[in-house]
Amino acid sequence: MILDDLAAIVGAGHVLGREQIETRAIDFWSSDATRALGLVRPASTAEVSAILALCHARGQVVIPEGGRTNLVRGTEAEPDHILLSLERMSRIGEIAADSGWVEVEAGAVLQRLQDHAAGQELRVGLDLGARGSATIGGLLAMNAGGVQVMRYGSARAQVLGLEVVLADGTVLEHLTPYAKDNTGYDLKQLFIGSEGTLGIITRAVLRLHPQPISVQTAFLAFEEFGPIPKLLGTLSRGLAGTLSSFEVIWRDFYDLNTEEGRLRAPVRRGLPYYVLCEAEGFEPEADAARFERLIVEAMEAGAVDAAIAQSVAQRDAFWRIREDFEAEMALFSEMGDFDVSLALEDMESFGRDLARAVDEQLPGHSGLHVFGHMGDGNLHVAIGLPSKDKKPIAERIVYDLVAARRGAISAEHGIGLSKRDWLGRSRSQAEIAAMAAIKSVLDPQNILNPGKIFRAAGSAPV
Numbered sequence: 065m066i067l068d069d070l071a072a073i074v075g076a077g078h079v080l081g082r083e084q085i086e087t088r089a090i091d092f093w094s095s096d097a098t099r100a101l102g103l104v105r106p107a108s109t110a111e112v113s114a115i116l117a118l119c120h121a122r123g124q125v126v127i128p129e130g131g132r133t134n135l136v137r138g139t140e141a142e143p144d145h146i147l148l149s150l151e152r153m154s155r156i157g158e159i160a161a162d163s164g165w166v167e168v169e170a171g172a173v174l175q176r177l178q179d180h181a182a183g184q185e186l187r188v189g190l191d192l193g194a195r196g197s198a199t200i201g202g203l204l205a206m207n208a209g210g211v212q213v214m215r216y217g218s219a220r221a222q223v224l225g226l227e228v229v230l231a232d233g234t235v236l237e238h239l240t241p242y243a244k245d246n247t248g249y250d251l252k253q254l255f256i257g258s259e260g261t262l263g264i265i266t267r268a269v270l271r272l273h274p275q276p277i278s279v280q281t282a283f284l285a286f287e288e289f290g291p292i293p294k295l296l297g298t299l300s301r302g303l304a305g306t307l308s309s310f311e312v313i314w315r316d317f318y319d320l321n322t323e324e325g326r327l328r329a330p331v332r333r334g335l336p337y338y339v340l341c342e343a344e345g346f347e348p349e350a351d352a353a354r355f356e357r358l359i360v361e362a363m364e365a366g367a368v369d370a371a372i373a374q375s376v377a378q379r380d381a382f383w384r385i386r387e388d389f390e391a392e393m394a395l396f397s398e399m400g401d402f403d404v405s406l407a408l409e410d411m412e413s414f415g416r417d418l419a420r421a422v423d424e425q426l427p428g429h430s431g432l433h434v435f436g437h438m439g440d441g442n443l444h445v446a447i448g449l450p451s452k453d454k455k456p457i458a459e460r461i462v463y464d465l466v467a468a469r470r471g472a473i474s475a476e477h478g479i480g481l482s483k484r485d486w487l488g489r490s491r492s493q494a495e496i497a498a499m500a501a502i503k504s505v506l507d508p509q510n511i512l513n514p515g516k517i518f519r520a521a522g523s524a525p526v
């Protein structure tokens with residue numbers, strides 16, 4: 065029995081059987097019970113290697129999991145699959161404070177690493193709402209984005225070195241702490257964003273950045289979309305490289321979150337577009353003066369209302385308007401949610417065409433919310449569906465509009481099972497075939513998270 069053989073590798077206490085995991089929810093979003101043969105918790109790279117060698121020899125499917133916070137059914141298993149959790153591999157190494165890097169095991173939770181780095185006045189270049197549960201392995205496997213991408217890039221850009229165990233147990237160790245490395249193919253980038261389908265990430269060397277000491281945050285309201293991309297350009301140039309966030313919010317989401325009894329509206333309600341922007345720097349007085357001057361200029365260049373946060377509490381209140389989904393979840397009992405990338409030039413027409421299509425094709429819907437990390441070209445869309453069975457209509461509406469603009473059907477949340485059948489809207493059949501070919505070389509038995517991103521025999525576009 066495979067569970068006994070796994071227990072011989074990691075110790076009996078670190079293998080859980082079907083009965084012990086079936087009371088556990090599948091992931092952050094699904095309260096359905098976990099279905100799997102069992103769960104194994106290795107404590108070292110050597111144990112991960114031995115587990116995979118065994119599973120490779122037996123043709124046993126393995127589903128890697130971190131904090132299970134992904135939004136795309138990426139850790140969903142079948143009853144005969146083995147789950148592999150990295151939770152016992154969570155060590156954080158000593159920080160190299162002057163050169164700015166740290167070696168960390170894949171099971172370490174992001175927030176622990178952030179706190180550790182903050183103790184040395186350094187910052188991890190990754191931050192997102194799931195920071196308290198998401199692990200470094202999961203974040204890298206998903207190439208996660210979040211609220212700091214404008215400044216530091218996505219997860220991909222944070223990695224200096226990586227250690228990965230291949231499906232047959234081979235260990236690829238390249239834990240280098242320097243930025244320049246032109247010694248052949250950059251293999252680490254193949255595994256970052258591969259959603260657990262090409263190898264198990266066991267350790268990483270991550271960049272750390274100096275922790276900014278000043279922060280300025282503003283909310284602005286606009287009658288028209290036109291001045292917003294211009295403002296982004298002005299702030300990017302004028303803020304001496306300190307612009308760290310530029311979020312756009314369409315009216316319905318702002319108005320919902322600032323309804324009476326909810327959050328206080330910092331700028332007038334009922335206008336078509338809102339921008340929340342933030343700069344973080346190292347010279348508090350000069351940073352504040354520069355920021356204020358540019359916000360005043362924005363008022364002259366098309367904004368119809370603006371407010372600058374005067375305290376940390378006010379800054380946090382501004383961000384809650386963007387990040388609070390309680391009202392939305394209460395309003396949309398059945399929701400279609402999307403995470404797309406578009407050129408800035410296409411965002412206005414996308415929003416307009418989307419609203420029209422939703423009204424026409426989803427009669428009885430309970431609303432449409434559009435907002436997102438505009439500075440990264442990333443919009444999030446939430447549609448209140450009239451009923452659950454209408455989700456494919458919403459998907460078709462959104463993905464057709466995205467494909468027509470050569471956008472990405474996933475900006476930062478990945479593909480998993482949820483978006484697999486729509487991958488052809490963003491990637492050509494030749495590209496998907498190339499991905500499948502890489503998968504078959506690195507995982508010839510198809511044991512690592514099979515069926516995620518694309519089907520084994522090539523994707524079936526809809």
Ligand SMILES: Cc1cc2nc3c(=O)[nH]c(=O)nc-3n(C[C@H](O)[C@H](O)[C@H](O)COP(=O)(O)OP(=O)(O)OC[C@H]3O[C@@H](n4cnc5c(N)ncnc54)[C@H](O)[C@@H]3O)c2cc1C
Pocket residue numbers: 092127128129130131132133134135138139150170191192193194197198199200201202203204205206207208209210211259260261263264265266476477513516
């Ligand atoms: C409240 C909330 C806010 C979020 N905000 C954002 C956001 O702003 N931006 C964003 O990009 N994402 C966001 N996410 C989703 C984000 O993708 C995940 O939070 C994170 O990347 C997953 O980390 P995890 O440890 O939970 O991985 P899991 O969910 O456990 O796994 C994710 C995937 O990676 C694979 N995997 C896990 N560990 C490994 C490993 N060690 N080696 C190889 N494969 C592995 C799994 O098989 C799975 O396919 C958010 C999620 C939540 C719940």
